[in-house]
Amino acid sequence: MKKVGIIMGSDSDLPVVEKSMFALDELDVPYEVHVFSAHRTPAEARDFAENAADRGFGVIIAAAGKAAHLAGVIASCTTLPVIGIPIKSSTMDGLDSLLSTVQMPSGIPVATVAIDGAKNAAILAAQILALGDDSLTQRLKQQRSDAAAEVLKKNKRVEEEYNH
Ligand code: RP5
Numbered sequence: 001m002k003k004v005g006i007i008m009g010s011d012s013d014l015p016v017v018e019k020s021m022f023a024l025d026e027l028d029v030p031y032e033v034h035v036f037s038a039h040r041t042p043a044e045a046r047d048f049a050e051n052a053a054d055r056g057f058g059v060i061i062a063a064a065g066k067a068a069h070l071a072g073v074i075a076s077c078t079t080l081p082v083i084g085i086p087i088k089s090s091t092m093d094g095l096d097s098l099l100s101t102v103q104m105p106s107g108i109p110v111a112t113v114a115i116d117g118a119k120n121a122a123i124l125a126a127q128i129l130a131l132g133d134d135s136l137t138q139r140l141k142q143q144r145s146d147a148a149a150e151v152l153k154k155n156k157r158v159e160e161e162y163n164h
Pocket residue numbers: 008009010011012013037063064065066087089
């Protein structure tokens with residue numbers, strides 16, 4: 001199976017980005033994690049993106065906060081799909097990161113998830129890889145039906161407690 005590349009702008013993003021790793025572990029999807037910054041280590045970020053397809057990656061998740069250019073820079077150096085996670089790491093509650101990640105110029109897309117939306121980034125990455133992997137598709141379907149069963153259980157508990 002192809003791997004997911006997970007890149008973050010700083011190790012201070014780890015508490016959020018770990019949620020992507022947990023979600024990929026649950027789905028048994030292989031990944032590799034790096035700290036590369038669009039501003040502090042642009043050469044390493046570029047080198048990773050330019051070689052990612054040849055190194056067996058199928059999709060890249062890029063997480064960054066503040067002036068969050070990482071996902072866009074990565075996307076400019078590869079034709080692999082890039083998923084951006086805007087990180088809430090400043091005094092602006094992540095709105096700065098969201099706009100910096102989502103407002104890409106025409107021609108270089110970044111599929112941007114919600115602020116701190118690391119779990120959804122991982123699920124979207126898995127869905128992309130599942131296009132060529134039937135057993136991963138089955139695992140994604142199972143995960144959805146397990147999650148639905150949990151919600152129905154919660155509904156039952158609330159209904160029993162409050163409806164008389
Ligand atoms: C961004 O700046 C990083 O992605 C992080 O969210 C933010 C702050 O980085 P540190 O100053 O904590 O290293 O580049």
